[in-house]
Amino acid sequence: EVFTSIGHMTDLLYVEQELLSSLEKHIAEQELRLQRVKRWKEMKEAESHVATSDPEGFLGNPINAYHTMRMGQRWAALENFLQESAEGFVSRLAERRALFPSEEDRVGAARALLRLQDTYALDAELLASGKLPGVPLVSASALSADDCFSLGRLAYSEGRYARAEPWLGHALRQLDAGAQEGVGDEGTVGASDVLDYLSYSVYRLGDVQRALNLTRRLAVLDPDHPRAQANLHYFEYEMAQAAATEEATTDDAEGDVAAADDDEEENATVPDGVEGHPKGDGYFSEKEEYELLCRSASGLMTPRRQRLLSCRYWDGRRHPLLILAPLMEEDEWDRPRIVRYHAIVSDEEIRHVKELAKPRLSRATVFHPITGELRTTNNRISKSAWLSEDENATIARINRRIGAATGLSMETAEELQVANYGMGGQYEPHYDFARRIQDASYDGKGNRVATFLIYMSEVPAGGATVFPGVGATVLPKKGSAVFWHNMLASGEGDYDTRHAACPVLVGSKWVANKWLHERGQEFRRPCGLTELD
Ligand SMILES: O=C(O)CCC(=O)C(=O)O
Numbered sequence: 001e002v003f004t005s006i007g008h009m010t011d012l013l014y015v016e017q018e019l020l021s022s023l024e025k026h027i028a029e030q031e032l033r034l035q036r037v038k039r040w041k042e043m044k045e046a047e048s049h050v051a052t053s054d055p056e057g058f059l060g061n062p063i064n065a066y067h068t069m070r071m072g073q074r075w076a077a078l079e080n081f082l083q084e085s086a087e088g089f090v091s092r093l094a095e096r097r098a099l100f101p102s103e104e105d106r107v108g109a110a111r112a113l114l115r116l117q118d119t120y121a122l123d124a125e126l127l128a129s130g131k132l133p134g135v136p137l138v139s140a141s142a143l144s145a146d147d148c149f150s151l152g153r154l155a156y157s158e159g160r161y162a163r164a165e166p167w168l169g170h171a172l173r174q175l176d177a178g179a180q181e182g183v184g185d186e187g188t189v190g191a192s193d194v195l196d197y198l199s200y201s202v203y204r205l206g207d208v209q210r211a212l213n214l215t216r217r218l219a220v221l222d223p224d225h226p227r228a229q230a231n232l233h234y235f236e237y238e239m240a241q242a243a244a245t246e247e248a249t250t251d252d253a254e255g256d257v258a259a260a261d262d263d264e265e266e267n268a269t270v271p272d273g274v275e276g277h278p279k280g281d282g283y284f285s286e287k288e289e290y291e292l293l294c295r296s297a298s299g300l301m302t303p304r305r306q307r308l309l310s311c312r313y314w315d316g317r318r319h320p321l322l323i324l325a326p327l328m329e330e331d332e333w334d335r336p337r338i339v340r341y342h343a344i345v346s347d348e349e350i351r352h353v354k355e356l357a358k359p360r361l362s363r364a365t366v367f368h369p370i371t372g373e374l375r376t377t378n379n380r381i382s383k384s385a386w387l388s389e390d391e392n393a394t395i396a397r398i399n400r401r402i403g404a405a406t407g408l409s410m411e412t413a414e415e416l417q418v419a420n421y422g423m424g425g426q427y428e429p430h431y432d433f434a435r436r437i438q439d440a441s442y443d444g445k446g447n448r449v450a451t452f453l454i455y456m457s458e459v460p461a462g463g464a465t466v467f468p469g470v471g472a473t474v475l476p477k478k479g480s481a482v483f484w485h486n487m488l489a490s491g492e493g494d495y496d497t498r499h500a501a502c503p504v505l506v507g508s509k510w511v512a513n514k515w516l517h518e519r520g521q522e523f524r525r526p527c528g529l530t531e532l533d
């Protein structure tokens with residue numbers, strides 16, 4: 001799929017550009033051909049006029065009669081001419097079809113939009129308009145009624161009626177405001193499709209009166225609609241009941257209402273209370289904590305703690321690479337200690353690394369916590385590539401700089417992992433170190449003792465690295481890197497290092513990870529004596 005990396009999606013823009021220029025050529029050719037057809041038609045019209053004003057006189061001329069006997073061939077020639085005209089372009093289109101995003105991409109992209117909406121609490125109408133923070137005004141064209149309907153239906157199919165309602169409502173308003181223009185069957189959603197889903201969503205959200213009004217509209221538009229009449233009666237009945245007994249609730253007889261898309265039209269059963277909050281106030285699940293941190297740029301750093309953080313020039317204890325050009329080291333967080341190195345890689349190096357990585361990017365995988373298998377999941381939406389220092393001097397230079405900055409041995413480090421995030425690209429909360437003993441040995445190199453995370457792009461909106469357990473937020477800044485230890489000096493994993501990459505709202509986020517391992521660090525970072533050291 002392509003939606004998981006913005007870098008790969010850029011190829012599509014060139015495919016479209018090429019198709020547009022062949023379409024332009026096609027249109028120019030068509031215009032010439034149409035002119036020929038028109039001239040032919042005019043000539044035939046003149047002949048036909050003469051012929052029909054005196055049919056027998058006309059056919060009395062054997063030449064005219066002969067032409068008339070060839071009538072079939074002449075029209076067949078026109079038919080061929082008209083048919084073959086589209087062939088060149090259509091076959092070009094067919095060739096390119098293999099490069100188009102798949103249905104899996106479309107659904108992935110729709111899910112990404114809904115995820116962005118969840119994480120950043122975005123209004124459907126605002127998102128549909130494409131006017132997002134950090135986006136140049138001209139660059140996004142709005143989502144059509146069709147698009148809004150698909151997004152609403154996706155949320156609906158997951159039982160998320162509160163999420164579905166604004167999308168369906170926006171689709172309906174767009175349809176009411178005027179028909180959409182498209183070619184072929186683009187833009188075919190009708191108000192009755194939208195009303196079908198919207199009325200049921202509204203009903204499930206408890207607004208029976210509005211569900212009734214929408215269903216009335218549906219019944220007028222489409223009197224033979226399979227669900228409209230029955231639902232209409234049911235909603236009317238329920239309104240009457242509600243008027244009779246004040247405390248009548250909406251969900252006591254849900255089985256009688258038919259939901260759009262339901263195979264069994266009676267006994268519609270859709271999961272209850274999907275949007276509800278089962279937990280009491282003041283309790284945040286990790287996911288909520290994660291989303292909260294992603295929304296707030298500053299994290300939970302208090303001014304008092306903040307004062308203890310500082311920045312300094314760092315020469316890696318007089319490391320030869322850094323003596324003349326010390327790094328700017330800045331504290332980002334105190335516990336776990338997270339530091340940032342500014343300007344650790346240059347724009348030129350970044351350009352080069354991206355170029356090396358791009359053709360090798362493939363969908364990132366995650367260890368299954370129980371089986372230990374590597375697989376792709378929605379928790380990690382990015383593509384990545386491993387770059388070896390043996391094949392490239394830039395990679396070798398970056399690795400040496402990481403060694404100098406951290407003072408750790410690079411002998412047991414993994415290769416540089418370059419990642420590019422896709423639409424709504426994220427990596428949900430995880431530890432970088434392995435928790436299963438089987439995985440933690442890493443072929444005798446020991447566990448991932450530390451992470452050096454290089455930001456290779458700015459991210460105009462979203463895409464922060466967050467640590468939900470402690471409330472830390474780190475914003476991507478191109479050319480800088482953050483560094484933390486994943487393990488306590490005792491050799492235990494530091495569970496406070498659980499972290500995540502927030503969904504990218506606007507931009508193409510690139511990072512490079514360098515994971516350093518335990519072996520080789522014994523004299524550089526000695527063990528502690530207690531479990532918590
Ligand atoms: O991209 C980020 O901000 C974090 C990435 C990360 O945690 C990882 O790749 O392990």
Ligand SMILES: [Fe+2]
Pocket residue numbers: 430431432499
């Ligand atoms: Fe990570």
